[in-house]
Amino acid sequence: MKISLQEVEYVAGLARLKLSEEEKELFTGQLNTILQYMDKLNELDTADVEPTFHVVPHVNAFREDEPQRSMEREEVMANAPSRKGDFFRVPRIL
Amino acid sequence: MEVLTLSAHELYERFRRKDLSPVEVAEVYLKRIEEVEGRVGAYLTVDPEGALRQAREAEQRWRKGDGAPLTGVPLAIKDNICTKGLRTTCASRILYNFVPPYDATVIKRLKEQGAVILGKTNMDEFAMGSSTENSSFQLTKNPWGVERTPGGSSGGSAAAVAARECVAALGSDTGGSIRQPAAFCGVVGMKPTYGRVSRYGLVAFASSLDQIGPITRDVEDCALLLEAISGHDPCDSTSAPMPKEDFRACLGEGIEGLRLGVPQEFFIEGMDPEVEASIWEAIRVLEGLGARVEEISLPHTDYAVATYYIICTAEASSNLARYDGVKYGLREGEGDLREMYLETRSRGFGPEVKRRIMLGTYVLSAGYYDAYYRKASQVRTLIREDFDGTFDRCEVIVTPTSPTPAFGLGEKVHDPLQMYLSDIFTISVNLAGVPALSIPCGFSGDGLPIGLQLIGKPFDEATLLRVAHAFQQETDYHLRSPENLTQGGP
16 A cells, blocks of 8 residues: 555645545545556666756746736636625635 | 638638638638537637637738738637636636636737637646546547547647637647647647747646647648747746747758657557557658658656656646635635635546646655655656657657557546556657657548657757658648538537
8 A cells, every 4th residue: 555545635635625535535546556656666776866857947037127017907806706896805814 | 611621821822812701711610610519529618709800800901911821710729728808717617717817928929910719629627638538518529430539638629620620729738638639630739849839828737848739730730830829938937038930941841861760669569550550651651751760769768657647746736726716716615714725626626636636745745755756857857868868869759649549438537547558658758848749640440540749859840840741741641531520419
C-alpha cells in the first residue's frame, strides 16, 4: 500500500475536497495503482541530476510601473456568485 | 456543399476575388452545425449572433480591400480559452456560468485579423483526459465512427474540424491534447514550442506544459493560424521574445537531404500493427522525397508517463486552488467559509479532476515532495537531454502520434492508468518543451484515421511544417472527409 484510506482523507482535507465514503474507497485503490506505477522512476539514479521546473530559461519579466487600464469593474463583478455593491460577498469569517 | 470543402487559404483567395462573402460562408457553417451537431456533439456553445456580426465586419473589411489572411474565416475555439462576453466553461460545472471579462491574447489576435468565432468546443474537464469523455456536459463522438471517441482533451475542436463544422480551430496541448485528437479525427494539429504562443487567457492546467495551438485541415492552414496567434506577449511572463515569423514562406522548399530520426523506443510491443505499417509507409514517402532516415534513441521515453503525471498533477493541484466559489463560477454550501470551499469544490469538480488534485496534493505534500515531485523534475531533465542529444543527428523526429487509432467510447474511462498510457507518444514532447505536429498518414481497416507525429527542435516549427507540407503534396489522406454525418440522429 502506497497510500491508506486515512491518508486519502487527510489529502482531501488539504485540497478542500469533501469525498463520499464511496469516493474515498475508489480513490484509495486508484491512487495506489497509479503511485505504484510511478515507482518506475526509482530505477533511475538521479543523485547528480539538476531538476527541470521550467524548460525556458526564466528571468523576471519586468515592465515600467505605469498605470494601465484594467478590466471593466461591472463585467468582472457580473461573475460574482454573491455581491454587495462592488464587493464580493462571502460567508462570515470572524 | 462546395463552400464546406474550402480550407482557410482557399477561402482567402475567394474572399479576395470577391467570389464569396464572409456572411455567406458563416451562414453555411451555422447551417452545417445545426445539421450535424446531433451526431457529433463538438460544441458546448454556438454563437450565431456573434459570428454573423463578425462576418459582417469582415465583409466590410474585404469591401475596403483591407482583408487579412483570416478575415472572415469561421473558427471554433476550445472552451478553456477566454472569449470576452462568450461563456467559457472548461467543460466543468465549477465554471458553468463564467463569462470572461477579457479576451485571451490568441483571441485578441484572431479578432484583429477579423476571424469569425462560431463557438466554443467540448473538451475533457479542465483539459484532463484523452477522450473528451471527462466533459461534465456532453459526449463528443468521432465523426469517422460515432461509437469511437474523438480523442482528447481537445476532442471537440478536432471533431468540429473533421466534421466540417468550422474551417479550423484552436486547442490546447499539455500532454498531447491537440495531437492525439487530431490523429484520431484525421486532421492536422500542432503543439508549438513552449513559449511560442501566449498562454494569457488560457485557463491554467499545468503551467510549465500548456501550449495553445492550431487544429486544421491541412498544413498550410496550420502555418497560417500559427502565424496569427504566435509572438511575444508581455501579459505572459513565459512567452518567448521571438520575432514574428512567416511560417508559409518555406512550405514549398522541399526536404532533399533532410535527416529524419526514428526513435527505436517508440516502436513498442502492443502497438497496433496497422498504425505501425502506416508510419513506415509514411517514412518511405518522405524518403522518396529525398529525406534520409537515421535510427536514433530517446532512452528515457519509458519514464515519460510517470514523470508527466507527477508534474502535471502537482501543477494542477496548485492552479485549481483558485476555484473557491468567491469571485466567479459555482458557489455551493450553507454555513461557514470552509463549508463553502468544500461544497463548491466537491460538487463543482468531476471525478478525474478530483483524482488529479488529490494526486498532485499528495506528491507535493510534506514527506513526499522529494520522492515524487523532485524526482520527476530530475527525470524531466533526462528526458529533455535525450532530445537535445538527438538534434545534432537529425532535424525532425518521426513517430506515431498514438499507439492505436481512436478507441471506443467507454473503453478506458473507468481505468485511469490505461487512459494515461494512451498518451505515451505525445507527453515527452511537452516535458521537453519542443514543438510537434500530427498529420493524417493512413486509415485502419475500419476506416479510422492514423496520425504521424513530427517532432522538431525548439522554435523550429518552420521545418516541421515544411516536412508535413511536402508529405501532403504526395498524399491525399488530409483531403478525405467522413461521410453521411447529416443522415439519422445519434
